[in-house]
Amino acid sequence: MMLSRAKPATGPAASSPAKDSSKKKKKLPKLEDYLTNRDYTGAITLLEFNRSSGKGSEEVDMWIAYCAFHLGEYKRAMEEFQSMSKRDGCHPDVWVNLACCNFFLGMYKESDEAAQKSPKSRLQNRLLFHLSHKFNDEKRLMHYHQNLQDIIEDQLSLASIHYLRSHYQEAIDIYKRILLDNRDYLALNVYVALCYYKLDYYDVSQEVLAVYLQHYPDSAIAINLKACNHFRLYNGKAAEQELKTLQEMASPSFTFAKELIKHNLVVFRGGEGALQVLPPLIDVIPEARLNLVIYYLRQDDVSEAYNLIKDLEPTTPQEYILKGVVNAALGQETGSREHLKIAQQYFQLVGGSASECDTIPGRQCMASCFFLLKQFEDVLIYFNSIKSYFYNDDTFNFNYTQAKAAVGNFKEAEEVALLVQNEKLKNDYTYLSWLARIYIMNNKARLAWELYLKMETSGESFSLLQLIANDCYKMGQFYYAAKAFDVLERLDPNPEYWEGKRGACVGVFQQIIAGREPRDTVREIVQLLRNTSNPQVEYITRTIKKWAKDNRISLS
Structure with a gap:
C-alpha cells in the first residue's frame, strides 16, 4: 500500500488530467501484478520471455513451475521440478514441490519417493499424511496425524482428510x-x-x-x-x-x-457426449468412472457398466451404492443369485451405517436391500419415509408400485403406478405385468385386457396373456379369463388352455344367469367355445342354447 504521495491529489500543484495523461509512460506489467490477478498464463509468458532473453535463473524456473502448477498443468510443473532436481545443489524445496506435482498427477508412489528425499517440513508431513490415506495405510496415517500441529495449514489438511x-x-x-x-x-x-x-x-x-x-x-x-x-x-x-x-x-x-x-x-x-468426454477423464476425475457407469446403466448396457466398476474398491457411500446397483442389475438380467446377494450386502452396508442411516440415499439403500430379500413390508417402511421427496420420480414410483402390490395394497398401488410418465418404463414388461395384475385385483379386468391389446405379438405378450387369464379366473372375472384362454389356445393347443377356457366360459354363463353379466355376452361365449374342436364343446353349447331359447335370446 502507498503510505505517501509524490504529488497532492488536488490543488495547484496537481497536473490537469489532459496534461498528466500525456506525460504518463506506458507501464509494463510486473510478475507481482499477474500473480495478484491470478493470471498465471500471463505470468508464465513473462517468465519465459525473461528466460529466453538470458535473464533465466533458478528463481525464474521455480516461478514457472509454480504458475504451471496453479494452472493445473501438473505435468509441465513436474518436468520443470525434475529438471531442477538434476542440478548440483538444487534448492531443497524442489523435492517436496516435485512430490506435490506427482501427487496431483496420481503418481502416488513417485510422490512418496520424492517426498522422502526432501528435508523434514510441515508441507512434507502434510503430503505424507495424504499419501498414507491414498495407500489406505491406517498406521502410517496416524503417525503423520500425530505430527500435525494446531496451525492453519495443518488443520486444513486434517479437514481435507475428513x-x-x-x-x-x-x-x-x-x-x-x-x-x-x-x-x-x-x-x-x-x-x-x-x-x-x-x-x-x-x-x-x-x-x-x-x-x-x-x-x-x-x-x-x-x-x-x-x-x-x-x-x-x-x-x-x-x-x-x-x-x-x-x-x-x-x-x-x-x-x-x-x-x-x-x-x-x-x-x-x-449423459450427452459421455463416450467422448468421460473415458479420458477416468483416472483424472474420480466421478468420471462413476458417471460413465451410470451412462451405461441408462443405456441398458449392464455388462459394460459391470466391467468398468468390478475392480473398483469402494470407499465412499456413492461408490458402494453404485456397485450395489450394478450387481443388482446384472443379477436380475442373468438370474445370478450371487450378484443379487452382493448387491444386497452393499445396500445393507450403506443403509446401516451411522453416517448414512438417516439420509435419503441411506433409506433408499435399506429399501433396496429388503426389496432384494422380498421383505416388502420393510421396504414400505423406508419408502413411506421418503416418498414426499420423490413424488415425480418415475423410477421411485415404479418400485413403490411393486412394493404396494406385493403386500396386497392394490388400490394405492394403482394410484402410484399411474404417476409413472416415462415411456420406456411404461413399456417395460415388469411394469405392464404389475399394472395388469393391479387392475385385475381392483376388478378392472377390461383395462388389463387393453394393455395386452396394445402390445405387439411377442414372448412378453404371451406371458402377459397367461397372467391375465389366470388372475382373472382366480378373481372370478371370467369373461376376460375366457377371452385370454381362447387366444392362448389358438397360439398353443395346450389342453390346459382348453380346460381354463371351458371353466371360464361356464363361469361367465353362471354370472349371466345370476344377472352379474349382460345377457348379450352369451353369444360371444358360444363363439369362443366353437373355436375349439373338442367333444365337450357340443354338450356345453347345447345347454347354453337351451337356456338362450327359453329366455328368447338370439345366438345368431
Whole structure:
C-alpha cells in the first residue's frame, strides 16, 4: 500500500488530467501484478520471455513451475521440478514441490519417493499424511496425524482428510473454527459450501458460496459448485447456464478447471457426449468412472457398466451404492443369485451405517436391500419415509408400485403406478405385468385386457396373456379369463388352455344367469367355445342354447 504521495491529489500543484495523461509512460506489467490477478498464463509468458532473453535463473524456473502448477498443468510443473532436481545443489524445496506435482498427477508412489528425499517440513508431513490415506495405510496415517500441529495449514489438511472420508460435519467444524479468527480467509467458504453440498444442503451451500463469489465472481471452482447446486435444486439447463457465464468471462482460472467443467457438462446434459468426454477423464476425475457407469446403466448396457466398476474398491457411500446397483442389475438380467446377494450386502452396508442411516440415499439403500430379500413390508417402511421427496420420480414410483402390490395394497398401488410418465418404463414388461395384475385385483379386468391389446405379438405378450387369464379366473372375472384362454389356445393347443377356457366360459354363463353379466355376452361365449374342436364343446353349447331359447335370446 502507498503510505505517501509524490504529488497532492488536488490543488495547484496537481497536473490537469489532459496534461498528466500525456506525460504518463506506458507501464509494463510486473510478475507481482499477474500473480495478484491470478493470471498465471500471463505470468508464465513473462517468465519465459525473461528466460529466453538470458535473464533465466533458478528463481525464474521455480516461478514457472509454480504458475504451471496453479494452472493445473501438473505435468509441465513436474518436468520443470525434475529438471531442477538434476542440478548440483538444487534448492531443497524442489523435492517436496516435485512430490506435490506427482501427487496431483496420481503418481502416488513417485510422490512418496520424492517426498522422502526432501528435508523434514510441515508441507512434507502434510503430503505424507495424504499419501498414507491414498495407500489406505491406517498406521502410517496416524503417525503423520500425530505430527500435525494446531496451525492453519495443518488443520486444513486434517479437514481435507475428513472430507475425503465423508466426515463432512467434522470438516465443517474445522473450517468454521478457522473462519472465526480469520474472516479474510474467504476461500474457506468454498470448502464449507462443498461440504454442505455433499450433505445435500444445497440451499445452505449456495448461501455460504455467495460470500466468496461477491469477492471473486470469476472463480472457476466456485462457479462450478454453484452450477452443481443449481443442478440439484433445479435442472441441468440452469446448471449449464452458470458454466456458460464462466466461459464468457474468459476467467484466468478457467484453464485450471477445464476438465472438471467438461465432465460436469456431460452430467448436466443427461449423459450427452459421455463416450467422448468421460473415458479420458477416468483416472483424472474420480466421478468420471462413476458417471460413465451410470451412462451405461441408462443405456441398458449392464455388462459394460459391470466391467468398468468390478475392480473398483469402494470407499465412499456413492461408490458402494453404485456397485450395489450394478450387481443388482446384472443379477436380475442373468438370474445370478450371487450378484443379487452382493448387491444386497452393499445396500445393507450403506443403509446401516451411522453416517448414512438417516439420509435419503441411506433409506433408499435399506429399501433396496429388503426389496432384494422380498421383505416388502420393510421396504414400505423406508419408502413411506421418503416418498414426499420423490413424488415425480418415475423410477421411485415404479418400485413403490411393486412394493404396494406385493403386500396386497392394490388400490394405492394403482394410484402410484399411474404417476409413472416415462415411456420406456411404461413399456417395460415388469411394469405392464404389475399394472395388469393391479387392475385385475381392483376388478378392472377390461383395462388389463387393453394393455395386452396394445402390445405387439411377442414372448412378453404371451406371458402377459397367461397372467391375465389366470388372475382373472382366480378373481372370478371370467369373461376376460375366457377371452385370454381362447387366444392362448389358438397360439398353443395346450389342453390346459382348453380346460381354463371351458371353466371360464361356464363361469361367465353362471354370472349371466345370476344377472352379474349382460345377457348379450352369451353369444360371444358360444363363439369362443366353437373355436375349439373338442367333444365337450357340443354338450356345453347345447345347454347354453337351451337356456338362450327359453329366455328368447338370439345366438345368431
